[in-house]
Amino acid sequence: xxxxxxxxxxxxxxxxxxxxxxxxxxxxxxxxxxxxxxxxxxxxxxxxxxxxxxxxxxxxxxxxxxxxxxxxxxxxxxxxxxxxxxxxxxxxxxxxxxxxxxxxxxxxxxxxxxxxxxxxxxxxxxxxxxxxxxxxxxxxxxxxxxxxxxxxxxxxxxxxxxxxxxxxxxxxxxxxxxxxxxxxxxxxxxxxxxxxxxxxxxxxxxxxxxx
Amino acid sequence: xxxxxxxxxxxxxxxxxxxxxxxxxxxxxxxxxxxxxxxxxxxxxxxxxxxxxxxxxxxxxxxxxxxxxxxxxxxxxxxxxxxxxxxxxxxxxxxxxxxxxxxxxxxxxxxxxxxxxxxxxxxxxxxxxxxxxxxxxxxxxxxxxxxxxxxxxxxxxxxxxxxxxxxxxxxxxxxxxxxxxxxxx
Numbered sequence: 569x570x571x572x573x574x575x576x577x578x579x580x581x582x583x584x585x586x587x588x589x590x591x592x593x594x595x596x597x598x599x600x601x602x603x604x605x606x607x608x609x610x611x612x613x614x615x616x617x618x619x620x621x622x623x624x625x626x627x628x629x630x631x632x633x634x635x636x637x638x639x640x641x642x643x644x645x646x647x648x649x650x651x652x653x654x655x656x657x658x659x660x661x662x663x664x665x666x667x668x669x670x671x672x673x674x675x676x677x678x679x680x681x682x683x684x685x686x687x688x689x690x691x692x693x694x695x696x697x698x699x700x701x702x703x704x705x706x707x708x709x710x711x712x713x714x715x716x717x718x719x720x721x722x723x724x725x726x727x728x729x730x731x732x733x734x735x736x737x738x739x740x741x742x743x744x745x746x747x748x749x750x751x752x753x754x755x756x757x758x759x760x761x762x763x764x765x766x767x768x769x770x771x772x773x774x775x776x777x778x779x
Numbered sequence: 780x781x782x783x784x785x786x787x788x789x790x791x792x793x794x795x796x797x798x799x800x801x802x803x804x805x806x807x808x809x810x811x812x813x814x815x816x817x818x819x820x821x822x823x824x825x826x827x828x829x830x831x832x833x834x835x836x837x838x839x840x841x842x843x844x845x846x847x848x849x850x851x852x853x854x855x856x857x858x859x860x861x862x863x864x865x866x867x868x869x870x871x872x873x874x875x876x877x878x879x880x881x882x883x884x885x886x887x888x889x890x891x892x893x894x895x896x897x898x899x900x901x902x903x904x905x906x907x908x909x910x911x912x913x914x915x916x917x918x919x920x921x922x923x924x925x926x927x928x929x930x931x932x933x934x935x936x937x938x939x940x941x942x943x944x945x946x947x948x949x950x951x952x953x954x955x956x957x958x959x960x961x962x963x964x
Contacts, residue, residue, distance in 0.1 A: 617827070620954040625827060660827040662954075668795050670828035707831070711823045756826055756946075 599778045601638040601646070605740050607770015608632065609654050614748045614764055615709060621663045625709060627673060630656030632768050640778065644685045648693055652677040658703070672704040677720060677744075689733065691726045699746050712751035720746035726772055736774040743767045780944060781930065783952045785921040791872075791881070791959040792919035792952050793842070799831040802914075803841035808851035810889070813907055817914040824946045829953035830918060841884050842962070843917045845910070848890035857907055858900030862937040865897035865905040866890060870916040872962075880960035887913045904939075912936040915945070919952050 609632040615625040632654035638646040655674040659667045679697025686692050699720045703710035724742030732738055749761035784790050793800050804814040811834065818832035838844050848869075867890045875882040889906055897905075908931065915932045924930035929942045941949075 615826075619827075619950050623827060623954075660829075666795070668828045707822055707825075708828050709826050711826075752823075752826060 599640040600776065601774065601778045602776040603634075603636045603638070603772050603774055605634040605636070605770045605772040606631070607634075607740065607768045609656075609766055609768040611656075611766045612764050614658070614762065615753065615758075616762070623663065624661045625658060625670065626661060627658050628656040630654040632770065634768075634770075638683055638778070641682075646683040648681045648683045648695060650677075650679050650681065650695060650697070652679070658708075670708040671710065673710070674702040674704075676700055676702065677722075679720070679722060681722070686725075689727060689729050691728075691738075693724045693726070693742075694722070695724075696721050699744075701748075701750075709750050709752050712755060715750040718746045718748070720744050724768075728772075736777065738772040738774070739769075740772045741767075741769050780947045780951055781924045781926075781932070782922050783920050783948055783955075789921070789958045790919070790952070790955055791921060791961075792955075792957050793830065793961055794957065795829070797842070797961050797964075799833045801835045801840055801842045802832050802845070803835050803838045803843070804845045805838075805847065807847055809854040809903075810845060810847060810851075813889075813910045814845050814914070816907070817910040820911050820940060821914055821918055821949070824941055824949055825953065826950070829950070838884075842964075843885045843887065843914075845887040845889065845913070848888040850891050852891050852902045852906060853899040855899045855903055857904035858898060859904070860901070862908065862939075863897055863901050863905065864935045865892050865902045866909050867892065867935070868909040868913040870913045874959070879958075881962040883962055885917045885962075887917060889913070908936040908939055911941065915941070915949070918949060919957075920945075920949060924948075 609630045611627040613624045613626050617623055634650055634652045636648055636650040638648050641647050653676050658670045658673045660670060661667050677697055677699040679695040681693050681695025683691055683693040697720060698717045700717050701714040703714060722742060722744035724740055726738040726740045728738035743765060745763060745765050747761035748764045749758060802814055802818055804811040815834050822830060822832060835841050868887060870885060870887040872881045872885045873883060889909060891902060911931050920932050923934040924932035927933035927937045929944055931938055931941045931945050
């Protein structure tokens with residue numbers, strides 16, 4: 569009778585697996601870097617229209633916060649997970665220079681990318697992810713919602729000369745691209761989404777730096 | 780699009796520096812709810828922040844005042860059947876002595892047709908349409924639209940919501956220079 573005869577070996581395997589996973593996770597944690605970037609973001613025109621005279625809809629210059637986690641890969645490469653948040657008033661710009669607020673809008677992006685050391689003081693990163701607009705009120709171009717999640721791609725460079733690196737700081741410049749169209753715009757006859765680019769410049773802080 | 784000027788060719792809309800426009804409904808029956816919905820419906824016709832409205836509890840602080848003319852209809856779900864003219868509306872504004880600006884708040888009255896043979900649901904459907912129609916006048920659509928099958932601004936209004944021509948007309952109005960100023964605050 570061998571009822572339960574395999575139990576010790578299963579238990580041993582499970583313990584072994586746990587130790588392996590814990591060890592790997594511990595090793596991974598030790599090699600993980602965490603960064604936070606605070607910057608200013610310019611967004612290009614979201615909507616161009618003409619009602620009697622031409623008008624553009626753009627977000628104001630916005631504060632932008634990005635949190636990133638880097639996980640080690642082979643060689644100079646790292647896997648990067650990032651979350652990005654920015655917020656600013658959305659405004660109509662008439663041809664004559666008049667502006668009118670529409671609503672405040674937040675954008676939240678999450679992405680996965682690859683980071684690579686290019687020089688001893690310079691790193692580059694490319695990422696793809698998903699972006700969503702969160703308007704403060706369901707009005708104007710957002711009166712029928714924000715249109716769901718939008719794919720986006722981004723590119724960024726971090727420069728950390730010795731003087732900044734010693735303080736765990738780096739200067740970051742980046743940009744991203746996505747397409748913008750909302751249900752209200754579609755209802756109004758817009759058929760093509762508009763390519764929107766955003767440029768961000770800021771300072772990155774290394775909260776945790778892998779050895 | 781249809782004409783939005785008055786018979787003399789005057790153009791009126793609320794200027795951007797007066798937004799949000801303040802609306803007051805006397806608290807009888809479901810008039811505040813009808814007005815709030817009408818303001819919301821018109822806000823949704825604009826894409827670029829041209830118009831915003833808020834409800835206020837004090838008629839002394841209002842740019843637009845709405846009252847029942849006499850009787851108050853029963854607050855029941857609106858009838859979804861064919862539209863009937865079970866009610867009417869009137870929006871009035873007065874010019875100052877120079878004739879270039881409005882004076883005092885705009886005043887709207889919603890009236891239930893007397894000796895009405897209509898059901899309470901038909902009356903509610905009518906006052907909902909008429910409230911949106913009258914608020915269109917309060918926004919500056921000073922004429923009646925020609926097509927009652929398409930336009931909420933036709934008289935009588937037979938469609939439940941603004942159509943594409945209503946939207947295009949009010950958007951164009953708010954991007955056209957006004958010849959009449961708003962009443963002073």
